[in-house]
Amino acid sequence: MLIITLQRKKCIGCNYCVESAPELFRMSQKDGKAVLLKSYEKKGFFTLKTKAMHLTEKAMQAKEVCPAKIIHVKII
Numbered sequence: 001m002l003i004i005t006l007q008r009k010k011c012i013g014c015n016y017c018v019e020s021a022p023e024l025f026r027m028s029q030k031d032g033k034a035v036l037l038k039s040y041e042k043k044g045f046f047t048l049k050t051k052a053m054h055l056t057e058k059a060m061q062a063k064e065v066c067p068a069k070i071i072h073v074k075i076i
């Protein structure tokens with residue numbers, strides 16, 4: 001299981017995660033912050049749990065390029 005978390009309120013809207021992993025992230029037209037696709041929200045943290053392990057590398061790339069360091073990736 002691949003678990004990706006986004007602490008969305010700290011997003012600075014740089015778009016790097018979308019460039020690295022468009023399968024996982026989009027920019028919101030409303031507030032200019034990143035959206036983690038198919039995620040659910042709890043206390044400001046957006047989480048996506050998926051068995052699509054082929055997305056692991058993309059998720060790791062997004063995590064590495066995020067200047068705000070608000071993307072976290074875990075594999076269980």
Ligand code: SF4
Pocket residue numbers: 010011012013014015016017018033034065066067068069070071
């Ligand atoms: S890379 Fe980080 S700061 Fe930049 S848009 Fe994505 S989540 Fe926001």
